[in-house]
Amino acid sequence: MSQSLTIHMAQINYHVGDIDGNVERICAAAHQAAGQGGDVLVCTELAVTGYPPEDLLLRPSLTLRVEKALQRIAEASHDIAIVVGYPWQQDGKLYNAAGFFWQGQCMGQYFKQELPNYQVFDEKRYFSAGSEPQVINFKGHRIGLTVCEDIWFDTPMDASVAAGAELIVNLNASPFHQNKRGERQQQVGRHATRHQCPVLYVNQVGGQDELVFDGHSFAIDQQGRCAVQLPGWREMVASVVWDGQTLSAGASCSIGPDSNEPDSNESEWSEPEWNKSEPSESELSELYSALVLGVRDYVNKNRFPGVVLGLSGGIDSALTLAIAVDALGAERVKAVMMPFTYTSDMSKSDAEQQARSMGVRYESISIEPMYREFMQALAPAFAGADVDTTEENLQSRCRGVLLMAMSNKTGAMVLTTGNKSEMAVGYATLYGDMAGGYGALKDVYKTKVFALARYRNSLGEVIPERVITRPPSAELAPDQKDEDSLPAYEVLDDILQRYIENDDSADDIIRAGFDAEVVHRVLRLVDINEYKRRQAPIGVRVTRRGFGRDRRYPVTNGWRPGL
Ligand SMILES: Nc1ncnc2c1ncn2[C@@H]1O[C@H](COP(=O)(O)OP(=O)(O)OC[C@H]2O[C@@H]([n+]3cccc(C(=O)O)c3)[C@H](O)[C@@H]2O)[C@@H](O)[C@H]1O
Ligand SMILES: Nc1ncnc2c1ncn2[C@@H]1O[C@H](COP(=O)(O)OP(=O)(O)OP(=O)(O)O)[C@@H](O)[C@H]1O
Numbered sequence: 410m411s412q413s414l415t416i417h418m419a420q421i422n423y424h425v426g427d428i429d430g431n432v433e434r435i436c437a438a439a440h441q442a443a444g445q446g447g448d449v450l451v452c453t454e455l456a457v458t459g460y461p462p463e464d465l466l467l468r469p470s471l472t473l474r475v476e477k478a479l480q481r482i483a484e485a486s487h488d489i490a491i492v493v494g495y496p497w498q499q500d501g502k503l504y505n506a507a508g509f510f511w512q513g514q515c516m517g518q519y520f521k522q523e524l525p526n527y528q529v530f531d532e533k534r535y536f537s538a539g540s541e542p543q544v545i546n547f548k549g550h551r552i553g554l555t556v557c558e559d560i561w562f563d564t565p566m567d568a569s570v571a572a573g574a575e576l577i578v579n580l581n582a583s584p585f586h587q588n589k590r591g592e593r594q595q596q597v598g599r600h601a602t603r604h605q606c607p608v609l610y611v612n613q614v615g616g617q618d619e620l621v622f623d624g625h626s627f628a629i630d631q632q633g634r635c636a637v638q639l640p641g642w643r644e645m646v647a648s649v650v651w652d653g654q655t656l657s658a659g660a661s662c663s664i665g666p667d668s669n670e671p672d673s674n675e676s677e678w679s680e681p682e683w684n685k686s687e688p689s690e691s692e693l694s695e696l697y698s699a700l701v702l703g704v705r706d707y708v709n710k711n712r713f714p715g716v717v718l719g720l721s722g723g724i725d726s727a728l729t730l731a732i733a734v735d736a737l738g739a740e741r742v743k744a745v746m747m748p749f750t751y752t753s754d755m756s757k758s759d760a761e762q763q764a765r766s767m768g769v770r771y772e773s774i775s776i777e778p779m780y781r782e783f784m785q786a787l788a789p790a791f792a793g794a795d796v797d798t799t800e801e802n803l804q805s806r807c808r809g810v811l812l813m814a815m816s817n818k819t820g821a822m823v824l825t826t827g828n829k830s831e832m833a834v835g836y837a838t839l840y841g842d843m844a845g846g847y848g849a850l851k852d853v854y855k856t857k858v859f860a861l862a863r864y865r866n867s868l869g870e871v872i873p874e875r876v877i878t879r880p881p882s883a884e885l886a887p888d889q890k891d892e893d894s895l896p897a898y899e900v901l902d903d904i905l906q907r908y909i910e911n912d913d914s915a916d917d918i919i920r921a922g923f924d925a926e927v928v929h930r931v932l933r934l935v936d937i938n939e940y941k942r943r944q945a946p947i948g949v950r951v952t953r954r955g956f957g958r959d960r961r962y963p964v965t966n967g968w969r970p971g972l
């Protein structure tokens with residue numbers, strides 16, 4: 410009779426390109442798990458390089474660096490076996506590999522068979538596909554290795570089970586988008602019951618440029634029941650025990666720095682959620698956590714001391730401020746009000762109230778003198794011309810210049826505040842409110858911005874109620890309201906979602922009951938503003954189609970969206 414195996418699932422936050430640092434993280438987790446009597450530590454896909462390493466995979470020194478890293482991992486595998494992902498060069502080809510290391514040796518390597526090449530994934534640019542299963546005989550058990558996308562198809566798991574696997578480990582780098590958790594659990598549960606074979610789904614956590622990885626690793630048994638559910642958004646190592654018949658929860662421990670996030674209704678660890686009809690985290694709680702983690706990791710991994718942002722008294726900058734403080738702590742955040750003639754007293758007082766209540770550094774700098782100087786300098790060039798959006802954009806650009814100067818002087822990065830609805834229709838000023846390094850709300854529609862603001866306030870009020878209830882205005886012209894130039898946000902967002910995420914045509918959207926003139930106007934705005942999005946800062950991706958790598962439209966483009 411074989412002994413039972415204690416398998417630790419390592420949900421770790423890696424740093425892309427920092428191979429030495431990643432190896433240290435893996436070895437530290439292995440040491441900790443071995444100390445708790447673990448037999449195997451399972452890390453995630455391409456843990457050694459971080460995911461996605463993109464064109465770092467094309468660097469000539471990659472092979473040498475990875476080989477050195479694997480030597481260190483092999484050395485750390487004396488008391489506990491380590492399963493880890495890394496890029497592996499063989500016969501002139503590069504593979505997305507998972508290796509099983511035990512007592513200094515690699516007992517077997519698996520090459521990922523299904524290479525994702527859609528949405529944000531570009532794996533066929535780098536990797537060749539493997540074709541064989543890999544089942545490791547370890548302490549009387551047979552462990553099948555698979556890597557992320559493999560689990561979304563049948564062949565890799567079928568082949569692994571046919572080759573004798575009694576338990577499958579799946580090493581993931583699966584980025585978050587809304588409602589993806591349920592899809593993963595369904596897919597993995599289907600495999601487990603189909604083959605009567607437990608599956609350990611181990612996912613990484615953390616932000617990497619536009620992507621945010623939620624973690625939420627889990628293990629399910631051969632009846633499709635969840636034995637272990639790790640929480641999202643934080644590092645953790647948790648174990649399962651497999652005795653050849655039964656999969657049960659073992660111990661768990663948090664790793665990594667404490668988070669500054671407010672308490673949400675997220676469950677801690679190990680409360681099996683499997684088979685519940687609703688996940689315990691609400692959609693908004695997940696979304697908010699994703700935005701916080703995305704901002705935190707972008708700022709920290711790029712070593713910024715903090716962030717600075719323009720606080721207008723409007724909802725976008727108010728929510729961005731709340732996210733920044735939850736991500737970094739108030740002491741690393743500065744808010745700047747930059748009033749002009751059109752800035753209402755209400756905006757000034759709401760901005761100040763929010764900044765004071767959140768405890769961030771706050772400053773007010775009027776843009777009136779500089780705006781006047783610009784207009785004076787331009788007066789000869791503009792002689793006889795009517796007032797138009799030029800003057801509006803100049804206000805926005807004065808603010809952008811001030812924020813970027815503060816960034817240069819202090820090293821703090823400028824957080825942009827634009828949301829997905831605005832980025833879709835080009836309702837933002839180049840080199841004005843688009844100036845900055847990273848956008849928290851870049852993939853969040855305006856209607857969701859309101860919902861998120863309410864959600865955040867439900868955890869403790871940080872955004873003045875009036876900021877949420879007043880009609881949105883750019884305050885770039887007298888008595889201006891967004892809805893004077895755009896359709897109501899409920900209508901706009903619905904049209905945008907249909908066009909951008911569902912690929913519906915103008916005719917499809919009109920048939921669904923929307924006004925033809927409005928649909929044509931909105932779709933035209935989306936199409937002609939590709940140039941603006943191409944120059945926009947990157948930001949957290951939370952939908953299945955963001956404005957980054959998910960959607961690569963030509964800027965110079967004669968396509969018209971009628972059909
Ligand atoms: N295809 C193309 N390729 C490259 N560049 C192109 C281009 N088409 C125009 N351009 C350039 O872009 C310029 C136009 O872009 P830009 O200067 O940004 O200005 P524009 O898009 O004309 O105006 C900005 C709009 O955003 C609104 N806004 C501004 C600020 C904040 C908010 C808010 O509520 O959040 C709204 C504002 O009311 C206005 O309707 C052109 O003058 C031209 O230089
Ligand atoms: N008076 C202001 N003081 C400071 N920053 C401002 C001011 N007005 C605009 N900004 C900056 O420019 C961004 C775009 O603001 P604008 O008011 O034009 O549109 P918005 O999309 O409605 O944003 P918000 O909801 O934050 O007001 C703001 O989020 C803010 O960062």
Ligand SMILES: NC(=O)CC[C@H](N)C(=O)O
Pocket residue numbers: 454525530556557558559561581582583584
């Ligand atoms: N790294 C991967 O293979 C990711 C693809 C996969 N479908 C996902 O869960 O996101």
